[in-house]
Structure formats: structure tokens, C-alpha cells
Amino acid sequence: MAENPPARPNPPTTPPTPASGQRSTRSGPGVVLVAVYGLLALAATGRSVLQISEYFSRAPLAYVLSALAALIYLVATVALARGDRTSRAVALVAISVELVGVLVVGLASYLDTDAFPDKTVWSHFGSGYGFVPLVLPVLGLLWLRRTRSS
């Protein structure tokens, strides 16, 4: 995607385990990132299933966004845990959407309180989850950058 450093050593047939120049997104600090993403995926999925199955009509918009958040966390967790080249691209998209999502929903939940009568993972910038949802995408993007092939 971005400009590659000259003479990229990876032939296209490199196996998923990045042995040549590229650090796995799962190694080192990345494994903690995967764990936290996994937890949020769990929390968001659980909350979303409950919201949609039990009281969807109360706040359809917020609950659809909850489900979207859950899906994005799941995708990001799996992509970061796999860490091959395709997964990195998937992770980049998922985490970017996540960052935009938490900012937009966070702001909207303050401006239009009627649409968000109930909490979601992203409302109020993730304050119900210790603002982890706000910090996590930033860390995720930094980590993807850090582990970019050298």
C-alpha cells in the first residue's frame, strides 16, 4: 500500500509466519494487544447479542452500532492473531473503522442523547470500558506501523 523500502526481500510465496524482516503482529507487545482485542470482542459480542435479542426496539441505532463494533473487534482480533500479509491489511481496515467508529459514536452520544438511551461499547468514547475502546485503535495502528516489514 504505502511506499515500500527498496529491494523488498519477501517473495510472494512466503509462508504466513513472517520469518523475513517482518515481525509478527502477535509477538512481543502484540500478544497483549491480541488479548485485549479478544476481551473487547467478547464483551461487545455478549452485550450486542443481549441488546438485540432482549430489547432491540428501545434503541435500534445504538444496538446496530453495538453489533458492528462487536464484528469489528472479532475481525481485528483474528487478523492480529494471524498476522500474515492479508491479515495485516484486514487488521488495518478493521482498526481504522474502529477508530472512526469510536470517535463518531462517542461524539454523537454526547450530542444526540435520544438516539443513545442505552450504553454501547463506543458511546461516550468507551467510558463504560475505562476508555479502552478509545485507546486501543490508536495502539493497534501504531503497532501495525511498528511491525511493518523493514
Add this chain to the structure above:
Amino acid sequence: MLFPLTVVVLVAAVCLMAVAAWYAARSRVGDDRLLLVAAVVELGLLVQLVVCLVHLGQVPGGGAEQATFAAYAITLPFVPPAALFLALKEKTRWAMGVVAVGAFAVAVMTARLQQIWNLRG
């Protein structure tokens, strides 16, 4: 009646978090002591699961609260094994970070469980 068990699980989870943080600070990976503490946490969570399911009917607030309560109780015992599984393949101090995060999650979820339980009149 859930409260004493909650205290046991919370203390064990905080111990696990402390041991993991200590190991991480000293760049060590997991050993038997860490596994022992994790086993105590796991045992507590399994007992908690049984107790919660047996007394599920006493949780007030209808289906939604009961579903949340059961979901927390059922999910909790999976957290320590999942954290250890992730930590197993990582041979740096960050493995202990994963264990600490898992232990923290166990503590928070157990506290939430107790909170829902306390809603009984």
C-alpha cells in the same frame, strides 16, 4: 451466599495479576507457581459457575438480567485457559502481560457478577 466465593475469586485473581506483573517486570516467563495460582483461580470460577447456575432463578429483573448473569458465569472459566494459551507461545515478558490482562478481566467480570446478584431485593 455468593459473596464469600466472590471474595476468594477476587483475591486469587489479584494474586495472579500480581505474580504476572512481577514476572513481567523481571522479564520472566510462566512457571509452576504461576500455574498454581491460575489453577486456584480456575477452580474458583468453576465452583462459581455451578453456584450461579443453581441459583439462577433468584436473579431478579427477568430474562435479560438472568441471561447476563449466566453469560458472565459461563464465560469466566474460559478466560484463564485462553490467556495461558496465548501466553504459552510467547517467550518474552509480554506473555505475562497477557496473563495479567486475563486476571484483570476475571476480577472485573466476577465483580459484575456479584453486582447483578446484589440486585435481589
